[in-house]
Amino acid sequence: MNDRVLPVRPAAGGWQSAACRGVDMTTFFPAPGDLATVRRALMICDECPVRIPCRRYALDNRERYGIWGGLTEETRETLIRIGPPPGVSSGSVG
Structure with missing residues (x-):
């Protein structure tokens, strides 16, 4: 693991407990076609x-x-293109 890690700023919603804290940022920004890293x-x-x-x-x-x-x-x-499901406000897709 190198010294580049994904920064996660403390914020409302408990970002400090995010599982990605301290993980090499390239894990979440993999090279095109690197399916093992995506998985x-x-x-x-x-x-x-x-x-x-x-x-x-x-x-x-x-x-x-x-x-x-x-x-x-x-x-x-794709989710942005098709929009939120019926009955879900536009600010809470996902």
Whole structure:
């Protein structure tokens, strides 16, 4: 592991307990085609206690790159394009 880690700022919603804290940031910003790293990131997100707020943050802020809240760039793009499910306000997709 190198000295580059994904910074997670303390904020409302318990970001300080995020599972990605201290993990090499390249895990969440893998090289194109690096499916093993994508799977590793998704496994970390799967166990994260702040996965849903992270996912909402990424969707609300239209994060274009990386894996956030267990969603890949492609999945977020699709969710943003199709919009929220019926009965869900636009600010809380995910």
